[in-house]
Amino acid sequence: MQTEQPLLSLIMPCYNEEDVIGYTIPRLIQAFERNGYPLELVACDNGSQDRTGEVIQEFIDQGLPIIRHRIEINQGYGNGVLQSIPVCTGDWIGIIPADGQVDAEDVVRVYESVARSNGRVLGKVFRRFRLDGIWRTFVSTLYNMFMLMLWPRIGSYDVNGSPKILHRDVITAMKLESKDWLLDPEIMIKAGDMGITVIEMNSFARMREHGVSHVQVATIWQFITTLLAFRFGSKLK
Helix, strand or coil: CCCCCCCEEEEEEECCCCCCHHHHHHHHHHHHHHCCCCEEEEEEEECCCCCHHHHHHHHHHCCCCEEEEEECCCCCHHHHHHHHHHHCCCCEEEECCCCCCECHHHHHHHHHHHHCCCCCEEEEEEEEEECCCHHHHHHHHHHHHHHHHHCHHHCCCCCCCCCEEEEHHHHHHCCCCCCCCCHHHHHHHHHHHCCCEEEEEEEEECCCCCCCCCCCCCCHHHHHHHHHHHHHCCCCC
């Protein structure tokens, strides 16, 4: 059982992920243990209706460094993250999906890159090699190009690439609000506005080996109108 103060608190929103977290959670924790970095995994049971919470509790009972944070009603991926931030105790706070598409060792590399910095950085992966399929890749490319058109300061072609790791002081100063998929763009936009350096590490994005993706590919028109409203609406002002 881990007794050291965690250097990194990693938030993992889990919504009906009983089939995948039995694979992804142990691999992630083991990768940090092998490299000697105390990790606190905040597993957010984000309104799940399956055995997600029970699987998380089983890992806790085994002594793994996990905090189970239950949200009764799912209000979106972003809400799971926002509600979990106050639970974190590490100096660095990260966000990672439960799907395990990014190798655990790559997550460690992202942490190492920010840990050597002055704290005013955002570490993330750039999914340079992806197995999403032609349509998903097309939509993702269009989405990222559109983001750059609206917010040139972002400077990234993988806005939603995770994990994202920031110092506690930075993520607190951002005053994040988005409860849905707009949380990733909000983080990147505010990082640009605050002059935060973005460090991107190349990563291979795998297909899910277990479970079912909960990311629905919205129509191009839907995400264009949503981003336009985000850009010119009052929220970011």
